Amino acid sequence: xxxxxxxxxxxxxxxxxxxxxxxxxxxxxxxxxxxxxxxxxxxxxxxxxxxxxxxxxxxxxxxxxxxxxxxxxxxxxxxxxxxxxxxxxxxxxxxxxxxxxxxxxxxxxxxxxxxxxxxxxxxxxxxxxxxxxxxxxxxxxxxxxxxxxxxxxxxxxxxxxxxxxxxxxxxxxxxxxxxxxxxxxxxxxxxxxxxxxxxxxxxxxxxxxxxxxxxxxxxxxxxxxxxxxxxxxxxxxxxxxxxxxxxxxxxxxxxxxxxxxxxxxxxxxxxxxxxxxxxxxxxxxxxxxxxxxxxxxxxxxxxxxxxxxxxxxxxxxxxxxxxxxxxxxxxxxxxxxxxxxxxxxxxxxxxxxxxxxxxxxxxxxxxxxxxxxxxxxxxxxxxxxxxxxxxxxxxxxxxxxxxxxxxxxxxxxxxxxxxxxxxxxxxxxxxxxxxxxxxxxxxxxxxxxxxxxxxxxxxxxxxxxxxxxxxxxxxxxxxxxxxxxxxxxxxxxxxxxxxxxxxxxxxxxxxxxxxxxxxxxxxxxxxxxxxxxxxxxxxxxxxxxxxxxxxxxxxxxxxxxxxxxxxxxxxxxxxxxxxxxxxxxxx
Numbered sequence: 001x002x003x004x005x006x007x008x009x010x011x012x013x014x015x016x017x018x019x020x021x022x023x024x025x026x027x028x029x030x031x032x033x034x035x036x037x038x039x040x041x042x043x044x045x046x047x048x049x050x051x052x053x054x055x056x057x058x059x060x061x062x063x064x065x066x067x068x069x070x071x072x073x074x075x076x077x078x079x080x081x082x083x084x085x086x087x088x089x090x091x092x093x094x095x096x097x098x099x100x101x102x103x104x105x106x107x108x109x110x111x112x113x114x115x116x117x118x119x120x121x122x123x124x125x126x127x128x129x130x131x132x133x134x135x136x137x138x139x140x141x142x143x144x145x146x147x148x149x150x151x152x153x154x155x156x157x158x159x160x161x162x163x164x165x166x167x168x169x170x171x172x173x174x175x176x177x178x179x180x181x182x183x184x185x186x187x188x189x190x191x192x193x194x195x196x197x198x199x200x201x202x203x204x205x206x207x208x209x210x211x212x213x214x215x216x217x218x219x220x221x222x223x224x225x226x227x228x229x230x231x232x233x234x235x236x237x238x239x240x241x242x243x244x245x246x247x248x249x250x251x252x253x254x255x256x257x258x259x260x261x262x263x264x265x266x267x268x269x270x271x272x273x274x275x276x277x278x279x280x281x282x283x284x285x286x287x288x289x290x291x292x293x294x295x296x297x298x299x300x301x302x303x304x305x306x307x308x309x310x311x312x313x314x315x316x317x318x319x320x321x322x323x324x325x326x327x328x329x330x331x332x333x334x335x336x337x338x339x340x341x342x343x344x345x346x347x348x349x350x351x352x353x354x355x356x357x358x359x360x361x362x363x364x365x366x367x368x369x370x371x372x373x374x375x376x377x378x379x380x381x382x383x384x385x386x387x388x389x390x391x392x393x394x395x396x397x398x399x400x401x402x403x404x405x406x407x408x409x410x411x412x413x414x415x416x417x418x419x420x421x422x423x424x425x426x427x428x429x430x431x432x433x434x435x436x437x438x439x440x441x442x443x444x445x446x447x448x449x450x451x452x453x454x455x456x457x458x459x460x461x462x463x464x465x466x467x468x469x470x471x472x473x474x475x476x477x478x479x480x481x482x483x484x485x486x487x488x489x490x491x492x493x494x495x496x497x498x499x500x501x502x503x504x505x506x507x508x509x510x511x512x513x514x515x516x517x518x519x520x521x522x523x524x525x526x527x528x529x530x531x532x533x534x535x536x537x538x539x540x541x542x543x544x545x546x547x548x549x550x551x552x553x554x555x556x557x558x559x560x561x562x563x564x565x566x567x568x569x570x571x572x573x574x575x576x577x578x579x580x581x582x583x584x585x586x587x
Contacts, residue, residue, distance in 0.1 A: 045437040046387040046421065048463060048475040055455075055474050056115065056123040062448075063098035063109045064469040065138070071101065072213050073160055073188070075230040075402040077380065077448030077468035079141040079523025082455075083153050085130060086171040089576065090117035091453045091527055093464065094155065095472055099138030101215070111135040112157070119579065121456055121476075131173040137161065141449070141523025145194035147203045148250050149496040156182070156205060158189035158523070163207065167250075182244045182252040188213055193519025195273045195282050196495050197259065198302025199548055202246035203495050206261075206284060206519075208268030211236035223409045230402055232323075233289045238266025241286070245302070260304040265291040270327035272520045273500060274338050276355045280546075282500045285313065287324030287342045293351070297359070312361040313340060313353045322348045323378075326450070326522035330384040330393045331513050333428030339364070341395060343379030343522070346406075346413045350374040350382070350397065354428070370395065370422055373432045377417050378402065381450030381522040385461045388423065389482030389533030391512055395422040395430060398447030398465050398522070416444035419465075440475050453527035457578050459484045459561060461531055466524070483534040483560035487543070488576065489516060492568040494548040497528055505532045506542040534560050 052058055064074040078096035085092050093115040100107055112132045115123035127133050138160035147154050152168040163184075165177040177183045182205055191208040198204065211233050221231035243261045244252035256262055270287035277283070281298035288294060292314035296304035308314035316322055323345035332339050335354070340361070342351035349371035353361040365371030374397070381398035388394070399417035407414050421441055422430035434441040449466035456462065460477040467473070485505065489498035498516050505512045514530045534540070538560045545553040547568050555573055558564070563576040 044388075044481055045433050046423070047437065047478045048440050049478055050440045050473060051121070051476045052471065052474045055121060056125070057093070057472055057474055059125075060095055060097075060113055060472050062096070062466060062468065062470060062472070063100060065098065065100040065102075066469060067101070069101075069218075070228045070230050071215060071218055072211075072231055072236075073138065075468065076140065076190075077400075077446070078139060078466055079381070079449030079451075079521070079525075080464060080466045080472060081142055081144065081449070081451040081525030082453040082464070082527045083144045083155060083525065085114065085153060085168060085173075086116065087152055088119075090119045090457065091455055092117050093123060093455075093474075094142055094144070094525070095466065096139040096142060096157075096523070099136070099160070108136045111137045111139045111159075117455060130171060132166070135164075135175075137164070140189065141191055142525055143192040143194055143205075143518050144525045145203050145499060145518050146496045147194060147205070147246060149202065151496060153497075155525075156192045156194070156207070158192050158207065160188050161186045163189050163192075176250070180251050181254070182207075184242050184254060187239050190268055191270050191519060191523055193271045193273065193284075193517075194499060195284070195518065196500050196548070197243075197282060197298065197304075198245070199281065200248070200302075201491070201493055201495050201548070202248045203497070203499055204246050204302075205244040205252060206241060206271055207244070208241045208271055208286070209239035209266055210269070210289070211267055212239055223403060223405050227405070229405060232402075233267050238288070238291060240264040240266050241268050241271075259302065260299075260306065261296070264294065264306075267291045269325050270342070270520070270522055272327045272329045272340070273515070273517045274329040274340070275502075275515075276338050276361075277359060285327065285329065285340050287327040288321075289323050289325065290321055291324070292321045293324055293342060307359065311359050312363070316348070316351070317363050317365075322351065324351070325378075325380045326382045326397075326520075328383045328395075328520045332384070332393050332424055333426075336511070336513070339428065341370075341382055341384070343382045343397060344374075346376055346378045346401065348375075350379055364428065368428055368430055370430050370432075373422075374420060376412050377420065379420070380448045381465070381524055383450060383452060383521045383526060385452045386531060386533040387421070387461060387477055387479060389460060389479060389484050389531075390426075390535045391507070391510060391533045392424040392426045394424045396420070396450060396452075396463065397422075398445075398450035400446035400448060400468060414444065416446055418442050418444050419447060440473070445473070446470055449522050449524040451521055451524040451526045454486065454529070454531070457563075459486065459531075459563075459578060461527075464524075483536070483538055485532045485534065485540055485543070485558060485560055486563035486576075486578075487530045487532070488528075488563065488565040489530075489545065490565065490567045491548070494568055498568070499528075501548065502546040503530055504542075504544040504546070505540050506544070507534060507537045507540055529563070
């Protein structure tokens with residue numbers, strides 16, 4: 001009975017009353033909020049072009065090692081993302097190559113593929129030159145950040161067994177994982193996220209772990225009663241995630257229990273940083289596969305208290321746990337409150353949880369009009385961005401099933417699935433325009449990881465998608481409507497990447513807010529430069545940076561269509577060239 005009451009409490013919409021010893025929950029939001037008109041059909045839809053081959057990524061293939069045995073990890077796929085490894089200002093691409101079950105050298109596959117951005121719309125493979133060649137592991141995800149504050153971007157690499165931490169020394173990487181203390185016991189790790197938990201200027205590390213699995217313990221599952229299919233995680237024991245505190249000298253210490261991250265159910269697939277209670281300390285929200293979502297509130301000293309169930313974010317509206325996959329957080333309406341988006345399994349809506357104050361979240365999947373269109377798809381990677389540069393955050397999702405046979409065993413659900421592109425009306429109500437936009441947005445794929453970056457430096461955000469046992473896709477954003485401002489931050493007392501720093505742009509009566517973060521999506525890494533879409537506006541009235549030490553930097557009347565760099569304490573805007581924008585303007 002206690003378990004039922006706890007789950008029922010977690011699904012409440014709004015505030016909670018305690019009357020005569022009984023729990024009462026306020027009803028859903030008024031129907032009137034659900035009845036707004038969608039954006040006009042005469043608007044210009046976002047347009048993306050597949051440039052994978054012409055950009056030089058055509059040879060990449062994620063290898064899951066499948067030989068017909070249906071080992072559980074084969075269904076997972078991998079992530080990838082963006083890193084400026086050589087510090088030239090052009091964002092590069094790092095992809096996870098997968099792995100095999102063979103120990104024969106001629107059957108091993110590269111664990112990592114590093115592509116250098118040539119600055120002309122193409123990329124060149126530089127894996128060996130950067131010190132990442134000859135690495136063989138069943139890889140899963142990456143998280144990119146300057147953990148040692150030396151000015152170049154390092155990355156953490158999660159695998160099925162032994163994770164790795166690659167230190168960047170001027171564009172060449174060295175695996176310092178074991179020496180750093182940030183590895184721990186071999187485990188099936190998934191999502192990793194760098195964030196400054198204790199606000200000391202050094203990035204700490206949270207590493208999501210999945211389940212206790214081995215070939216010897218692999219279970220036999222089936223969809224048709226005859227042939228083996230991939231099992232789902234309910235049948236396996238979860239492995240709790242780990243938390244590593246940065247000592248500030250290149251090493252980490254495992255403080256999982258001391259920081260409040262135990263006990264935990266494991267089966268983690270996504271994690272994102274947020275500050276839902278607006279106290280200036282970074283909190284953490286975690287998506288767990290077939291387990292409750294977790295919400296770790298920072299106690300103001302780098303330790304955490306888990307409040308997922310009492311906050312309303314742990315379960316669906318019926319009090320059940322869902323298959324939490326990718327995750328992202330952002331402010332998508334005029335309330336100023338953060339909304340958490342969680343990708344789930346087919347026949348489970350994407351989770352949409354908005355903070356309403358006092359530590360409580362409401363489930364807005366149906367109200368936001370994201371729930372029903374996402375009901376039959378299986379979403380792994382997802383992220384918030386502004387592809388149409390109108391100033392509000394839209395939602396992209398990479399979809400694809402885990403069961404190859406699903407086309408023949410369940411009506412309405414397919415193995416390959418097209419993505420969703422939910423365009424925000426401006427008030428947290430969305431419309432999926434992927435089918436209407438057509439092109440690559442209507443292409444069925446076995447989507448897994450997803451990330452965005454401005455690869456061609458023309459001011460808009462392009463998309464990178466990874467697939468399971470397949471290629472990666474690079475989709476160029478061909479948006480040519482709407483003004484923008486791109487902002488780079490460099491910390492001094494804060495961590496060098498300014499992870500966790502809040503940026504606010506005010507245009508007229510519109511207030512836009514962004515945070516610089518790692519993690520989010522599914523096993524993938526987004527760029528760290530922030531893009532503000534300005535629509536028809538050509539001036540930002542106020543640009544405000546909230547640094548870690550309480551210092552606030554303000555800039556007035558900032559011009560549009562440029563990229564600026566702001567160094568903590570300098571109080572100046574350094575304009576960065578945008579060659580891609582110049583090329584678009586040329587006759």
